Amino acid sequence: MAATRLNRYLALAGLGTRRSVEGLVLAGRVAVDGVVAREPSAAVEPGARVTLDGEPVVTAGPAGVLVALVDGELPELAHPSALYLAGRSPDGRLAALLSDERLARRLRALGYDPGRLGGAHPVDGGFRPLDPGELDAARGLARAAQRARARVRDGGPEAPPDIH
Numbered sequence: 001m002a003a004t005r006l007n008r009y010l011a012l013a014g015l016g017t018r019r020s021v022e023g024l025v026l027a028g029r030v031a032v033d034g035v036v037a038r039e040p041s042a043a044v045e046p047g048a049r050v051t052l053d054g055e056p057v058v059t060a061g062p063a064g065v066l067v068a069l070v071d072g073e074l075p076e077l078a079h080p081s082a083l084y085l086a087g088r089s090p091d092g093r094l095a096a097l098l099s100d101e102r103l104a105r106r107l108r109a110l111g112y113d114p115g116r117l118g119g120a121h122p123v124d125g126g127f128r129p130l131d132p133g134e135l136d137a138a139r140g141l142a143r144a145a146q147r148a149r150a151r152v153r154d155g156g157p158e159a160p161p162d163i164h
Contacts, residue, residue, distance in 0.1 A: 002125050004078040006032065007040035009050060012129060013080035014060030029053050046076035063099040064130035064138070066114055068122040075125040086138065089115030094122075096130070098138065106142040 004012075010021040010030065022040040024030050030037045031051045032044055044050060050057040059081035067074060072092040077083070083097035084104035096114035098104040115121075122128050130138075 002075050002077055002127065003043040003045050005040070006030065006037055006042040006044050006050070009044045009078060009080055010052075010057065012059065012063065013057045015052070015057070024052060030057075044078040046078045048078060050080065059099055062135055064135050065097050065127040066117055066119075066122060066130060067095045067097060067127040068125055069093055069095055070125045077127055079127075087112030087114050089113055091115060096138075097127075098130075098135075103139060103142055106145070107138060110141070110145050112138070112141070 005018075006025060007018040007021050010016070010024065011018045015021050015024065018040075025037050025040045025042075028036050028038075029052055031054075032042060033048050057080050063079075063081050063083070064086070065077070065079065065083065067077065069075070069088070069092060074085070074095055074097075077097075081099040082101075083099055084101045086096040086098045086104040086107040087110075088095045090113060094115050094117075096107075096112065096117070098107075117130075117134060119131070119134075120128060
């Protein structure tokens with residue numbers, strides 16, 4: 001199980017940067033499993049209920065993470081949104097998880113390889129958020145595949161997108 005620092009969890013929800021959300025914690029506005037948190041560095045365990053002013057903390061928009069698998073398996077993550085498997089790398093070391101279930105399902109059907117994502121790859125069951133450009137690229141890939149299928153269906157040339 002991968003615990004996440006509270007300030008990172010709040011930042012992943014889109015409430016600000018890790019530094020800027022510390023004020024919410026220090027003001028006593030954030031609780032973890034019903035207990036008011038006093039430290040921005042407090043650990044949020046997977047499955048914990050985090051609230052801000054009594055309301056559940058959830059991501060403000062689309063989210064995604066690149067996860068380092070543990071022995072080929074997804075570790076439990078503390079993240080402010082439900083995440084769905086979009087793809088695994090062929091070497092069994094990485095997975096991409098997205099908050100958009102439909103997009104994740106479409107990418108998984110395409111055989112999406114998150115191992116080809118740029119940037120730093122997490123290690124030891126850790127994860128890193130996908131940046132907006134990576135999320136846009138995933139959406140673009142799914143749209144390109146949909147257009148290619150439509151061309152084939154309509155008798156045009158088959159030109160599958162590069163999913164890697």
